[in-house]
Amino acid sequence: MRMxxxxxxxxxxxxxxxxxxxxxxxxxxxxxxxxxxxxxFLNPAVESRSVPQAVMAAIKVPSSGSxxxxxxxxxxxxxxxxxxxxxxxxxxxxxxxxxDKILGGGFCLGSLxxxxxxxxAPHHMLLLRNFMAQGLVQNQPLLYASPSKDPRAFLGxxxxxxxxxxxxxxxxxxxxxxxxxxxxxxxYFEEGEQTLDNRDNKLEYCNDFDLRKPLERHILTRKPxxxxxxxxxxxxxxxxxxxxxxxxxxxxxCAGRIAIQSxxxxxxxxxxxxxxxVSFIKSLKGMIRSSDAVAMITFPHSLLSTSFSKRWxxxxxxxxxxxxxxxxxxxxxxxxxxxxxxxxxxxVHKVARINTQVPFVLEASTFSIKLRKRRSLVLECxxxxxxxxSSGISYGTSAWSSELFIISFGMDNGC
Amino acid sequence: MSSPSxxxxxxxxxxxxxxxxxxxxxxxQTPFQRWRFDLEGREGFAQKRKTNEEYxxxxxxxxxxxxxxxxxxxxxxxxxxxxxxxxxxxxxxxxCSLSSPxxxxxxxxxxxxxxxSHYDRVLRKLGCNLxxxxxxxxxxxxxMLMLECQGGNDGNVTKDGxxxxxxxxxxxxxxxxxKQESERYVMVIIDDFSLIxxxxxxxxxxxxxxxxxxxxxxxxxxxxxxxxxxxDIYLGPERPLILQMEYFADILIKAQPLATGVAAxxxxxxxxxxxxxxxxxxxxxxxxxxxxxENGIECFFPGTRT
Numbered sequence: 035m036r037m038x039x040x041x042x043x044x045x046x047x048x049x050x051x052x053x054x055x056x057x058x059x060x061x062x063x064x065x066x067x068x069x070x071x072x073x074x075f076l077n078p079a080v081e082s083r084s085v086p087q088a089v090m091a092a093i094k095v096p097s098s099g100s101x102x103x104x105x106x107x108x109x110x111x112x113x114x115x116x117x118x119x120x121x122x123x124x125x126x127x128x129x130x131x132x133x134d135k136i137l138g139g140g141f142c143l144g145s146l147x148x149x150x151x152x153x154x155a156p157h158h159m160l161l162l163r164n165f166m167a168q169g170l171v172q173n174q175p176l177l178y179a180s181p182s183k184d185p186r187a188f189l190g191x192x193x194x195x196x197x198x199x200x201x202x203x204x205x206x207x208x209x210x211x212x213x214x215x216x217x218x219x220x221x222y223f224e225e226g227e228q229t230l231d232n233r234d235n236k237l238e239y240c241n242d243f244d245l246r247k248p249l250e251r252h253i254l255t256r257k258p259x260x261x262x263x264x265x266x267x268x269x270x271x272x273x274x275x276x277x278x279x280x281x282x283x284x285x286x287x288c289a290g291r292i293a294i295q296s297x298x299x300x301x302x303x304x305x306x307x308x309x310x311x312v313s314f315i316k317s318l319k320g321m322i323r324s325s326d327a328v329a330m331i332t333f334p335h336s337l338l339s340t341s342f343s344k345r346w347x348x349x350x351x352x353x354x355x356x357x358x359x360x361x362x363x364x365x366x367x368x369x370x371x372x373x374x375x376x377x378x379x380x381x382v383h384k385v386a387r388i389n390t391q392v393p394f395v396l397e398a399s400t401f402s403i404k405l406r407k408r409r410s411l412v413l414e415c416x417x418x419x420x421x422x423x424s425s426g427i428s429y430g431t432s433a434w435s436s437e438l439f440i441i442s443f444g445m446d447n448g449c
Numbered sequence: 450m451s452s453p454s455x456x457x458x459x460x461x462x463x464x465x466x467x468x469x470x471x472x473x474x475x476x477x478q479t480p481f482q483r484w485r486f487d488l489e490g491r492e493g494f495a496q497k498r499k500t501n502e503e504y505x506x507x508x509x510x511x512x513x514x515x516x517x518x519x520x521x522x523x524x525x526x527x528x529x530x531x532x533x534x535x536x537x538x539x540x541x542x543x544x545c546s547l548s549s550p551x552x553x554x555x556x557x558x559x560x561x562x563x564x565x566s567h568y569d570r571v572l573r574k575l576g577c578n579l580x581x582x583x584x585x586x587x588x589x590x591x592x593m594l595m596l597e598c599q600g601g602n603d604g605n606v607t608k609d610g611x612x613x614x615x616x617x618x619x620x621x622x623x624x625x626x627x628k629q630e631s632e633r634y635v636m637v638i639i640d641d642f643s644l645i646x647x648x649x650x651x652x653x654x655x656x657x658x659x660x661x662x663x664x665x666x667x668x669x670x671x672x673x674x675x676x677x678x679x680x681d682i683y684l685g686p687e688r689p690l691i692l693q694m695e696y697f698a699d700i701l702i703k704a705q706p707l708a709t710g711v712a713a714x715x716x717x718x719x720x721x722x723x724x725x726x727x728x729x730x731x732x733x734x735x736x737x738x739x740x741x742x743e744n745g746i747e748c749f750f751p752g753t754r755t
Contacts, residue, residue, distance in 0.1 A: 121570060122570060308651070309647070309650040309651035309652075310650065312647045313597075313647050313648065313651075316648065317595070317597060320594040320595045323563070323564060324564060324594060324595070339684075339685070340684050340685075341683065341685060341687055344531065344679070344681050344684070345643065345647070345679075345682045347531050348531060348643065349647075353531070383531065383532075384531065387536075388567060389570040389571065390570070390571060390574075391537040391540055391571050391575075391741050392742060392743055393534070393716055393741065395712070395713045395716075396711070399711065
């Protein structure tokens, strides 16, 4: 009898919730706004804003291996730019908070990040800009090489970190929206908010960047930034510059960042020398591995022959690829939620495996790149739009109800 | 470089112990699988007892399931691809060779992809202290992370770097083999070969020359050679090189991703092709799936894990 009553309660709740969702979806043409309400409770790990503290705690205290030590626990309290990771690795931020979360904390020091460009769109520049700006904000040495004639001009386009005041009201609105259903989770949000406030005073591990605001002058002039135009330099001179750059920054606390844009662009003198380029990447990899720096190379992989493209990909510790999505693809727009905000897709092919043999298995390998309010870069799991409520029993709706069942059961237990 | 002469293959009575790639089996497996399993296992065990003078690496052994791999004096080629790295096979082989209590094998490790600290950490979690073995001269580590073979100002590629490297390896092998007090057995491991090619700027012959010289060590001193390479980079005109390597390899281990995509419980599949295994009646091809943990590898036949 009790069971029956329980079941009835669950079903009621289920229907009520479903009704609520369907009305909210039908009232909102844009489904992307409707979905995030539900998501934090369906799958807390997916929602980015709700559980940063939990994620960070999980990273800080590696569960595997009772004997793993973190020698950097002491030193990171002084240097917020570095974060201890599992297996004695140290993370440095990519400049995009979501990408850090996807990769389990950021880029490992000593890793080589390669980004495969979309030949028709400059999406790799988004990653490159944030990567460089994050380094400059944290006062790290930077080397930037580009095929353009005047690489220094690119520094003017770097984004500026968003002030915390800009961010807060936005958060609060979202928070109010999110607590319409499971209000008892409210306390967790408040806790998260408080700790975030505390951290605002200090230099942050990872900033949110405002893509519309250029980086302030005084940050650009604080430290000498090495800019190299690859057009008029040979590959050997580039190698020398890199090794000199790494040699002059031996201090472990302040890792250097190397950013190389469009490494195999056809206008470069060494474009045809496939083996020279492979050998350069190999030696760069060796150099940064032994000096605890990070290097990001973007390359148009379609210009390389397949076998060399594979070689390059094998050399990468972290391998990403970016792709633009067509502006008005009706089919895709129907299939994906939040298509209007989306500017492209990011694929994660490989995650660094430093000091471990266990691969880092991601929940998803494709993420959508979105520009929220045209200024902040956000990466999200791709959500397939729910099938329209009127279409009766379909895979989409049945999956929903089963997930909702879990919530309602959880609520019952709580009562 | 003095060309090593090809001598008769010498066999030494070295017991490789129970070096194993532990195979954990699901509890509820069907009788058919157990039967197949046992058959292979028993056969393997029986052979191992009989031919004690062979150097054997037992792959996939637990309870009774065993695939016997005799790697003494043989060439082992490990192939992987971008999606699935096979570096863990190398770690496992190092661990098997060093930590088995009765073996006194020496591992010569040519590392091009990682510094020593990486291997040390990985192997420590597998239960093998590389730093101690290095001090005991059982683990000889060549840090070739910065191997460059570009000569001087004219930009010509010289093979001096590789000749020097081979000279060092040869010297170590000779020294170890000349010691009579213990029957020592040498294994040369190259991690990974594609980086050697990159170091010599792809001038095709230097890399493969180096490989052939290393191979002669196997026949001259009875040492074995383990090479890691990537299968998917050899396309088109470069294809012959990997085919040559596959041809002279006695044992071929291939790591591939699952056809169904990435999974958290199964990290990929291994195919072991054991050529001219004279004692086992057939040319055995074993294929199983694996999951990597920090402290070991779980191997299982497809479908035996729930």
